[in-house]
Amino acid sequence: MSGLEGARAIRVRGLGHTYPGHAAPALSDVTFEVAPGEVVAVLGPSGAGKTTLFRCLTRLIDFEHGIVEVGGRRLGELHGRELGLARREVGLIFQQFNLVRRLTAEQNVLAGRLGHVPTWRVLLRRFDQSDRALALSSLDRVGLADQAQQRADRLSGGQQQRVAIARVLAQQSALVLADEPVASLDPASATDVLDTLRGVARELSIAVLSSLHQVDLATRFADRIVGLRGGRVVVDRPTIGFDEADYASIFGRAAPVASSAV
Amino acid sequence: MADWASRAWPPDTADLGLLLVRAAETAAIALVGTTVAAVLALASCTAAARNLTPNAFVRLPTRWLLNTLRGIDSFVFAILFVAAVGLGPFAGVLGVALHTWGSMAKLFAETIEDLPAGPLDAVRLTGASRVKLVSYALVPDVLPGLSSIGLYMLEFNVRTSTVLGIVGAGGIGLELKNSLDLLDFPRLLTVIIIILLMVTIVDQLSSRLRRGLG
Numbered sequence: 001m002s003g004l005e006g007a008r009a010i011r012v013r014g015l016g017h018t019y020p021g022h023a024a025p026a027l028s029d030v031t032f033e034v035a036p037g038e039v040v041a042v043l044g045p046s047g048a049g050k051t052t053l054f055r056c057l058t059r060l061i062d063f064e065h066g067i068v069e070v071g072g073r074r075l076g077e078l079h080g081r082e083l084g085l086a087r088r089e090v091g092l093i094f095q096q097f098n099l100v101r102r103l104t105a106e107q108n109v110l111a112g113r114l115g116h117v118p119t120w121r122v123l124l125r126r127f128d129q130s131d132r133a134l135a136l137s138s139l140d141r142v143g144l145a146d147q148a149q150q151r152a153d154r155l156s157g158g159q160q161q162r163v164a165i166a167r168v169l170a171q172q173s174a175l176v177l178a179d180e181p182v183a184s185l186d187p188a189s190a191t192d193v194l195d196t197l198r199g200v201a202r203e204l205s206i207a208v209l210s211s212l213h214q215v216d217l218a219t220r221f222a223d224r225i226v227g228l229r230g231g232r233v234v235v236d237r238p239t240i241g242f243d244e245a246d247y248a249s250i251f252g253r254a255a256p257v258a259s260s261a262v
Numbered sequence: 263m264a265d266w267a268s269r270a271w272p273p274d275t276a277d278l279g280l281l282l283v284r285a286a287e288t289a290a291i292a293l294v295g296t297t298v299a300a301v302l303a304l305a306s307c308t309a310a311a312r313n314l315t316p317n318a319f320v321r322l323p324t325r326w327l328l329n330t331l332r333g334i335d336s337f338v339f340a341i342l343f344v345a346a347v348g349l350g351p352f353a354g355v356l357g358v359a360l361h362t363w364g365s366m367a368k369l370f371a372e373t374i375e376d377l378p379a380g381p382l383d384a385v386r387l388t389g390a391s392r393v394k395l396v397s398y399a400l401v402p403d404v405l406p407g408l409s410s411i412g413l414y415m416l417e418f419n420v421r422t423s424t425v426l427g428i429v430g431a432g433g434i435g436l437e438l439k440n441s442l443d444l445l446d447f448p449r450l451l452t453v454i455i456i457i458l459l460m461v462t463i464v465d466q467l468s469s470r471l472r473r474g475l476g
Contacts, residue, residue: 058387088389098380102402114398115389122394164384171388 009035009207010057010175015066017056026052027231030066036174037205039198041218043235044228045251050211053228054179057209058090059083070175088115091168093178093197093210097160099152105163106148109135112170131170138169141203142196158189162196169200176201178210182217194221215247215255266447273455274448281437285456288433289464291351291426292419295336295358300412302363307370308396313379328371331364336422340431351432358419358426366415373407374400406475413468420464424457 015030027049034040044050056063059075068075071089078086091112099108113131114122121127127135139145142162152160161181168176178197182190194210198221201208212218218225218239225242227235227250235246247255308314309324339357347353377400385399427435434457441450 084389087387090387092384092387094380094384096378096380098384100381100385100399100403102406103399111385111390111398112388114385114394119391119393122390123397125398167384167388 009033009038010209011067011069012057013067013069015053015056015063015068017052017061017063017065019052025231027056027063028065030228030231030233032226032233032236034175034207034209036207037201038224039201039208039210039222040224040226041222041239042209042211042226042228043213043215043218043250044211046213048228048250049231050228051179052231054177054211057177058087058092084115088171089173089175091171091173091176091206093161093164093168093176093181095180095183097157097164097184099160099163099167101153102151104149104151105139105144105155105159105166106132106135108152108163109138109166109170112138112167112172115171134172135166135170138166139163141169141200142166156189157185158192161185161189161193165193165196165200169204174206176206176208176210178208180211180213183213190217191220197221270447270451272448273451274446275452277437277449278452281434281453281456284427284434284437285460287351288423288427288435289420289460291354291358291431291433292416292423295355295423296362296412296416296419298355298359299362299366299415302359303367303370304408306363307367307374308400310367310371311374313375313377313382314392314396314400325368328364328367331360332368333364334361336361336419337425337429340426341429344430349430349432354423354426354431354433357431358423362415362419366411369411370404370408373404373411377403410472410475413472417465417468421461424461 011033013031016025016028018025030053032040042050042053052061055061057068057075059068063076070086073086075083075086100111103111110127110131113127113135117127117131136145136148139148142165144159144162144166147155147159152163155163176197181197182193185193194217197208197210200206210222212221219242222239224238225235225246226233227246229250229252234249235242237246244255306324306328309320310328312321315321336357339360340354343353343356347356381403382395382399386395390398423433423435424438425435427433427437428439430436434453438450438453438457441447441453
């Protein structure tokens with residue numbers, strides 16, 4: 001799926017942004033990258049700049065400084081149609097799942113093809129065989145092939161988020177950005193969704209960047225942890241080496257007993 | 263009034279055939295007018311909805327036009343069109359269509375604005391164009407709401423259309439006026455009974471359909 005190994009990961013260099021009217025920058029000198037097939041968790045207390053970072057990476061914010069390179073293209077320099085094409089390469093997963101409620105799971109997954117298919121096919125809802133096959137295999141990968149004809153608003157939260165993952169797969173993005181993907185889910189569904197996400201990242205060599213606020217989930221799910229505090233990267237290391245000192249530098253206090261198992 | 267009422271009994275059914283044709287004409291004015299209005303409202307409502315048209319230079323003029331249409335009653339439009347295109351149901355259809363266009367498009371736009379932003383953003387960011395976004399992600403979620411509004415407007419327009427004939431814009435209103443002018447109370451009673459029956463049947467049908475949409 002991601003033929004251009006290496007070239008299609010995301011590279012962020014010296015990213016900085018200050019909101020108008022604010023003295024302190026929301027992000028400053030943020031630098032990191034994600035390789036294909038790698039799963040990176042962004043950790044940080046609220047207000048650390050996680051949301052701002054994700055909005056910059058899709059250029060929902062026109063950031064002031066730095067370079068964001070997706071699939072070899074510099075996002076900051078693109079406009080109009082070119083920006084749309086570049087965004088198409090990035091799959092997004094949201095805290096609130098954001099499925100179209102009255103469409104079936106399969107139709108929601110096919111929404112991932114909208115950037116690729118001609119308008120008349122969308123108007124008539126006649127997707128060709130290859131698109132439908134891709135949608136069904138994507139649902140199968142997230143374990144929901146049997147729910148293909150179920151309406152999205154009849155699915156549980158965890159199932160809805162897995163349909164959202166399938167939508168990203170149908171989009172054939174080489175990079176997936178997930179902004180607090182499990183914050184609205186119970187612990188069992190959260191684990192389930194993160195396992196699914198990691199599984200497809202491995203199988204299809206997709207680079208995943210996900211913000212999380214639970215350290216124990218991040219250490220179980222990610223290959224690497226990027227810690228943000230006050231808009232700066234204070235930690236960037238493989239999950240294996242993540243320790244109490246890293247926790248303290250991100251959250252400004254010692255790890256609570258519950259997550260000392262890391 | 264009691265005297266008028268007593269003189270109206272029994273209702274005069276001599277012209278029943280003609281009166282039923284007039285009633286059907288009234289329902290047809292409402293149906294055609296509402297249908298034309300629905301097409302125009304569908305075409306214009308996304309331009310009036312803030313979440314789909316953030317550009318104020320497009321959205322605000324659209325809203326002004328729709329508010330103007332909504333502000334002029336079907337009856338007033340009908341008077342203008344009787345003068346412009348002559349007597350008959352065509353003037354009534356135009357009157358109903360223009361006023362309903364404004365009202366319906368405003369209600370459609372508000373329904374669209376009430377949608378959660380998340381799913382629309384998600385689909386937009388897959389690279390979907392505006393047409394694809396609206397047809398695929400928006401229509402399925404708003405269609406029940408819009409259909410319900412359309413049926414409600416149809417009910418409303420059947421009631422409105424009963425009086426359009428008074429200004430010569432077609433339908434049973436003409437017979438209402440004639441009977442009243444001639445003080446032919448038995449015939450007037452028949453007209454009123456037909457109107458009541460028609461309005462009740464349409465209201466019942468429409469509310470049953472709307473419940474089914476929920």
